Every structure is written in structure tokens, then in C-alpha cells.
Amino acid sequence: MSNTALRQRGLKMTRIYYESDADLSVLDGQRVAVVGYGNQGRSWALNLRDSGLAVEVYTQADASRDQAAAEGFTAHDIKEASDCDVICTLIPDDVIPELPITPKPDALWVLASGYAAAFDRIDPDCDVGMVAPRMLGPEVRACYVEGIGFITALGIHKDNTGTALARTLAIGRAIGGLRQGAIEMTPRQEAVLDLAMEQLFAPAMARVSMSFVGLMAEAGIPIEAIMTELMLSGEIERNYRLLRLEGYAGQMRYHSPTSQYGQMSRADRYDGIDVAGVMREVLSEIESGKFADEWEAERNAGYPNLQRLRAEKLSPEVVAFEEDLRARLGERVRGTT
Numbered sequence: 192m193s194n195t196a197l198r199q200r201g202l203k204m205t206r207i208y209y210e211s212d213a214d215l216s217v218l219d220g221q222r223v224a225v226v227g228y229g230n231q232g233r234s235w236a237l238n239l240r241d242s243g244l245a246v247e248v249y250t251q252a253d254a255s256r257d258q259a260a261a262e263g264f265t266a267h268d269i270k271e272a273s274d275c276d277v278i279c280t281l282i283p284d285d286v287i288p289e290l291p292i293t294p295k296p297d298a299l300w301v302l303a304s305g306y307a308a309a310f311d312r313i314d315p316d317c318d319v320g321m322v323a324p325r326m327l328g329p330e331v332r333a334c335y336v337e338g339i340g341f342i343t344a345l346g347i348h349k350d351n352t353g354t355a356l357a358r359t360l361a362i363g364r365a366i367g368g369l370r371q372g373a374i375e376m377t378p379r380q381e382a383v384l385d386l387a388m389e390q391l392f393a394p395a396m397a398r399v400s401m402s403f404v405g406l407m408a409e410a411g412i413p414i415e416a417i418m419t420e421l422m423l424s425g426e427i428e429r430n431y432r433l434l435r436l437e438g439y440a441g442q443m444r445y446h447s448p449t450s451q452y453g454q455m456s457r458a459d460r461y462d463g464i465d466v467a468g469v470m471r472e473v474l475s476e477i478e479s480g481k482f483a484d485e486w487e488a489e490r491n492a493g494y495p496n497l498q499r500l501r502a503e504k505l506s507p508e509v510v511a512f513e514e515d516l517r518a519r520l521g522e523r524v525r526g527t528t
């Protein structure tokens with residue numbers, strides 16, 4: 192949709208930052224800490240170093256630290272990150288408030304997700320910025336190496352020094368997160384959207400898939416064929432790729448006329464289903480902070496419900512069924528060529 196069309200509808204254009212909006216020299220002479228060397232941390236450390244920044248890694252003394260050292264980083268205890276000028280915490284969101292870090296007042300604390308700031312889990316006395324990749328941790332590295340970068344959500348939570356945005360943009364650029372565009376968002380907006388994808392969208396999609404599997408099984412279709420349609424063929428994955436590259440209207444020409452007619456003529460039949468009602472309820476728990484409180488209590492209790500849910504939903508029977516299916520159909524089939 193064009194800017195003019197958006198304005199005519201009274202919609203505000205969101206700011207999108209690109210590499211030309213960021214200047215890496217604002218970080219000249221600054222010590223940059225990457226705290227954590229897991230999914231995001233390792234990729235951030237490698238990308239920041241390859242972009243020319245002086246990066247040091249801060250982790251627990253375990254295998255992660257050994258890996259960071261093996262990959263050429265000076266690795267320290269986490270509490271020593273307190274002396275750094277830029278502190279990127281690539282640590283699970285529920286652990287961030289527990290970190291033994293006391294930043295300097297002129298430091299910049301960079302979060303890779305808005306969660307800890309959005310739900311008041313941390314409030315350090317320094318600048319706080321967010322660069323949240325819309326990309327899985329290892330892919331943050333792969334996309335940087337490929338030169339394509341990735342989209343990020345970028346925003347400022349606190350600006351004590353007047354340099355929070357410039358420094359956050361520099362970090363965003365140095366990890367490869369401004370190449371495709373960084374959407375300006377507050378940490379709260381990012382956290383609400385992120386949790387909503389996990390708690391509203393993903394479970395609704397899972398429910399739709401389960402209804403579909405049940406109905407097709409009732410209709411006598413082999414389970415292997417149903418799972419092939421939903422996952423194993425990779426067709427849906429590739430359709431989504433086309434959706435991303437060419438848009439809904441653009442990709443429709445790759446579907447047969449029968450498919451186009453069937454999809455579009457039946458779409459309205461689902462209008463009456465009140466998916467939004469349940470979604471609104473779950474969203475209100477996110478927005479009120481009820482979910483963040485529940486998750487903090489869960490962590491303090493040693494994750495009993497998470498363990499129960501994993502045992503129920505990811506049971507050995509489910510794992511064995513999926514292993515068997517993948518061994519017989521799709522890319523993991525062995526010894527057939």
C-alpha cells in the first residue's frame with residue numbers, strides 16, 4: 192500500500208530504519224559486551240566482530256565459554272560486563288532480571304526482545320535499547336554471511352545520554368539487522384506481538400491443523416497422505432515463500448483455476464467463526480502482565496508446568512510416530528537412490 196493510500200485511510204506510517212540511518216563510528220572506542228553465547232549470542236558476537244567492533248563475550252564458565260574462546264573471543268564472567276559501554280544480553284528473557292550486571296550510567300543495555308523492559312522485569316539506570324531480530328539465532332549468522340541480512344524490530348526504552356538511538360542503530364547495523372529494514376517499535380509493542388504470535392496465532396493454527404487431520408482421517412484418507420499435505424511435502428513452506436516474495440495476489444497465478452476458484456469461493460464461509468474472541472482473552476492476559484507474572488512464578492517454582500506440558504504434548508509416542516513417518520516419507524528417506 193502506498194504512503195498516500197495509507198494517509199488517506201488515516202493510518203500513520205511507521206518509521207523504518209536502513210543501513211544509511213546508522214553510523215558505526217558512534218561506537219568508536221566503546222567496549223561491547225555480548226552476554227550469553229547461545230542461539231543469538233554466538234551469532235551476534237561473530238557478526239559484531241566481522242563488522243569491526245571490539246567485542247568481548249561474557250558467559251557462565253561452561254561449554255559455551257569454551258566455544259567462545261575456541262572461536263577467538265576473550266571470555267569473562269558475566270558480572271564483569273558491568274564495566275562495558277554497550278551490553279547486549281542474549282540470555283533467555285526470564286533469566287535477564289537475575290543477571291549480576293550493574294551497568295555504568297552512560298552504558299547502553301541492548302535487548303534482543305522487548306519482554307524484560309515491556310513487563311518491567313528490569314529497570315537499569317542506563318540507556319536501554321532493543322534490536323529484536325525476526326530471525327532464529329543461527330540464521331542471524333547465516334543471513335549476515337550471505338549478505339542478505341534480516342528484518343528487525345528496533346526501539347528505545349530509556350535514553351539517559353541522548354545517544355541511545357544512535358548507538359542502538361549502530362548495533363542493529365553491525366549484526367546485519369538494518370539490511371532489510373528495522374521497524375521502529377517500542378519494546379512493549381514488540382513483546383506483545385511476539386507473545387501474540389506464540390499464544391494467539393500458533394495455537395490457533397495448531398487447532399485448525401488438528402481439525403483438518405481428524406476430518407480427513409474420518410474421510411478414510413491415509414495419515415501419511417494427510418501429513419504429506421500439511422508438512423512432509425514442503426509445499427506449504429514453499430507457498431509461504433511465494434507469499435513473502437510475490438504477495439497474496441501475485442502468487443495466486445501459480446495455483447490452478449480449480450484451486451483458485453475453490454479457495455476464493457469458500458473463504459467467506461469461515462467468517463462467522465469467533466477465533467478473535469478467544470484471541471482477545473489471551474491477548475488481555477499478555478497486555479495486563481498476567482502472563483509475565485505467571486511465567487515468573489513458573490520459573491521460581493522450577494518449571495513444573497512446563498515439564499508437565501512437555502511430557503503431555505511431546506510424549507515419546509508422538510516422537511516415535513514422527514520419527515517413523517519421516518523415515519518413510521520425505522527428505523529424510525534413506526537408501527532409495
Ligand code: NDP
Nearest residue numbers: 227228229230231232251255281282283303304326327328
Ligand atoms: P538461548 O536459550 O540460546 O540461551 C542463551 C544463553 O543464555 C546461553 O549462553 C546460556 O548459557 C545463557 N543462560 C541460560 N541460563 C542462564 C543463567 N541462569 N545464567 C547465565 N546465563 C544463562 O537463548 P536465545 O539466544 O534463544 O535468546 C536470547 C535472547 O534473544 C532472548 O531475549 C530472546 O527472546 C531473543 N531472541 C531469540 C530468538 C531465537 O531465535 N532464539 C529470536 C529473536 C530474539 P549456557 O550455554 O552457559 O547455559
